Amino acid sequence: MERKTKIKTEDGKQELVITREFDLPLELLFRAYVEPDIVEQWMGTKVLKLESKKHGGWQFETTDSQGNKHRFNGVIHEFIPNRKITRTFEMEDTSFGVQLEFYEFEKLTDDASKLKIHSIFESVAHRDQMLRLPFARGLNMAHNRLQDIVSKLK
Amino acid sequence: MNLRRDVFQAIADPTRRAILLLVASQSMTAGAIAANFDTARPTVSKHLQILAECELLEQEQNGREIYYHLNPEKIKEIADFIEPFREMWDDRFNKLESVMKKYKSKK
Numbered sequence: 001m002e003r004k005t006k007i008k009t010e011d012g013k014q015e016l017v018i019t020r021e022f023d024l025p026l027e028l029l030f031r032a033y034v035e036p037d038i039v040e041q042w043m044g045t046k047v048l049k050l051e052s053k054k055h056g057g058w059q060f061e062t063t064d065s066q067g068n069k070h071r072f073n074g075v076i077h078e079f080i081p082n083r084k085i086t087r088t089f090e091m092e093d094t095s096f097g098v099q100l101e102f103y104e105f106e107k108l109t110d111d112a113s114k115l116k117i118h119s120i121f122e123s124v125a126h127r128d129q130m131l132r133l134p135f136a137r138g139l140n141m142a143h144n145r146l147q148d149i150v151s152k153l154k
Numbered sequence: 155m156n157l158r159r160d161v162f163q164a165i166a167d168p169t170r171r172a173i174l175l176l177v178a179s180q181s182m183t184a185g186a187i188a189a190n191f192d193t194a195r196p197t198v199s200k201h202l203q204i205l206a207e208c209e210l211l212e213q214e215q216n217g218r219e220i221y222y223h224l225n226p227e228k229i230k231e232i233a234d235f236i237e238p239f240r241e242m243w244d245d246r247f248n249k250l251e252s253v254m255k256k257y258k259s260k261k
Contacts, residue, residue, distance in 0.1 A: 005244040007236055020247045028254045038257065042250040115247075134238035135162075 009131065014124045016131065018117040026107040029115060030082045033103065045072075053079050058087070074098075082107075089119070096130055097122040161232050164208045169193065170201050174210060174224065181214065181221040 008017040022029050032038050036047040045060040048071075059073040071092040078086035085103040090096075102118040121127040164170055173187060188198040202222060205211040209228045214221045231237050 005240055005247055007240045007243070009236065018243055020243070022247070022251050022254075024251060024254050024258075028258055029250075031257075032250050032254050038253060042246065042253045044249075131236055131239050134242045135235045 009127070012124055014121045014127050016119050016121075016127060018119075019114065021108065021112060021114045023111060024113055025111055026082055026105060026113040029113045030105050033085065049073075051076065052085075074101075097126045099126075099130075161208050161210060161228060162238070164205055164210055165232060167201070169198075170205055173198075173201055173205060174229075177211065177222050177224055181223040183219045183221055187222065 005018065005020045008019070009015075024032075032042060034050075034052045036050045039045070039050065039060075040047050043060065043062075045062045048059040048061055050056075050058045050060075054076065056076040056079070057073065058076065059071060061069055061071045063069050073090055073092060074088035076085065076087045078084060083105055085101075085105075087101050087103070089099045089101050099122075100120045102116075104116040104118070106114040106116070108114055119127075121130065165174070169191065172191070176182060176187060176190060184199060184202055185195075187202065188195045191198055202211065206213060206222070209225050211222045212225045214223065
């Protein structure tokens with residue numbers, strides 16, 4: 001099966017590109033990024049603020065399995081319905097820094113559309129740190145599970 | 155707690171890593187693999203089952219015996235640390251797609 005989500009990274013560059021094709025009309029894909037109640041459903045976050053317009057700001061909050069709250073925020077620089085969103089992204093209280101993100105929405109057919117997210121980081125190290133996060137989380141989960149098993153053996 | 159079995163869980167265990175190294179050079183039966191460990195045979199079987207479930211090992215029937223060998227495709231996945239990042243986005247986008255399909259049919 002062909003992978004629908006593609007990640008493009010180049011060594012030594014402080015950017016990454018995520019592309020994905022959807023079996024959705026362009027308008028529905030774009031709406032998924034604009035309407036707070038829809039964003040909450042698929043992102044699994046609480047939308048504290050989402051001002052989808054030029055000079056608008058956004059802030060989301062997620063709660064992890066331990067009950068800790070994590071907030072994300074940014075400002076919107078460019079908002080062209082069904083075409084483009086330019087915004088910043090920051091995970092609050094982390095060392096990931098601020099990213100500049102370009103979301104480009106494209107119609108493929110009446111029922112298919114494409115999203116391209118181009119993220120620019122403060123440095124190559126910041127980008128690589130973000131790329132490794134789910135990998136590290138996977139290993140941590142594995143280690144935690146191992147610890148659970150081992151502690152039951154005792 | 156029932157976590158999804160993924161390759162990262164599989165390789166977090168030292169015995170399972172050792173099994174992967176063993177079968178890297180040749181296909182082996184469960185008995186031949188178990189002979190390399192002090193652990194009880196059922197424990198080794200459990201490890202083999204986990205490795206097979208997450209597709210790191212493939213099984214092949216040869217006469218009465220089942221041989222285990224590496225699945226190079228899946229091994230490549232571990233070597234690529236970006237893969238979990240891609241999977242995270244893929245999951246997220248799959249969710250978006252299903253939420254919006256439901257949304258569309260409600261209209």
